[in-house]
Amino acid sequence: MSNENTENFKTHYANIKKIANEIKNQDEPDIDALVPQVDAALKSYAFCKDRLASVKALLNEKLPTELD
Numbered sequence: 595m596s597n598e599n600t601e602n603f604k605t606h607y608a609n610i611k612k613i614a615n616e617i618k619n620q621d622e623p624d625i626d627a628l629v630p631q632v633d634a635a636l637k638s639y640a641f642c643k644d645r646l647a648s649v650k651a652l653l654n655e656k657l658p659t660e661l662d
Contacts, residue, residue, distance in 0.1 A: 603645045606638035613638075 613635040617628070 603642060606641045606645075609638040610635050610642070 613631045617631060
């Protein structure tokens with residue numbers, strides 16, 4: 595696993611957390627920012643989900659037992 599993939603995962607994961615905290619901690623909802631924030635979070639979520647699936651597949655190849 596390269597550092598680029600690790601950093602990208604970390605960046606996307608941090609982005610999801612940041613957006614969730616921004617939405618959660620708003621005093622007043624910013625409806626104009628909501629759709630772009632959700633779009634960005636969904637993009638990061640898809641990246642993280644795919645990356646986790648890739649890592650799981652690699653670990654399943656290397657380890658004697660299946661990871662579930």
